[in-house]
Amino acid sequence: MRDGAASSANKPARPAWKEPAQIETLPPTEYATLLERAAKNNAQFDQIVERLGADRKLKTADMREIARLLLGYELAKKKGREAALAEIVAKQAVEARQEARGSVLDRLKPW
Numbered sequence: 223m224r225d226g227a228a229s230s231a232n233k234p235a236r237p238a239w240k241e242p243a244q245i246e247t248l249p250p251t252e253y254a255t256l257l258e259r260a261a262k263n264n265a266q267f268d269q270i271v272e273r274l275g276a277d278r279k280l281k282t283a284d285m286r287e288i289a290r291l292l293l294g295y296e297l298a299k300k301k302g303r304e305a306a307l308a309e310i311v312a313k314q315a316v317e318a319r320q321e322a323r324g325s326v327l328d329r330l331k332p333w
Contacts, residue, residue, distance in 0.1 A: 247279040254291035261314055262321065275307055282306075 248256075253274060260266040274280070274288070282303050289297050289306040293313055297306055 245273060245277045245279075247277055250280075250284045250287040251291065253280075253288045257288070257292055257310065257314075261317060264318065267314055271307065271311060274310075275303075 253270070256270050257267065257274075260270055274285075280303075285303045285306040286297050286301065289309050292310055297309060301309075
């Protein structure tokens with residue numbers, strides 16, 4: 223047996239290079255609608271946010287438009303994709319906390 227053949231047989235195979243998964247880009251209004259509908263379902267909201275973050279075809283202006291539609295105000299022009307996405311997530315977290323507090327208060331017995 224030759225040394226080259228023996229050493230190549232013992233080497234682990236390299237993992238095949240994987241291309242990033244193709245994500246269908248949606249218009250900003252559709253992303254905003256999906257996020258609004260999923261606001262009360264944390265798992266679904268997180269999936270949409272993950273998809274939104276992974277969608278590299280979505281430009282900064284589009285991400286800021288999605289944030290504007292959800293938040294109700296314009297973000298500063300210096301804020302980029304990540305900052306806009308962070309604002310969206312922060313708003314959902316605040317609303318989820320308020321919803322949880324409201325449901326706790328509803329269950330309390332009036333004295």
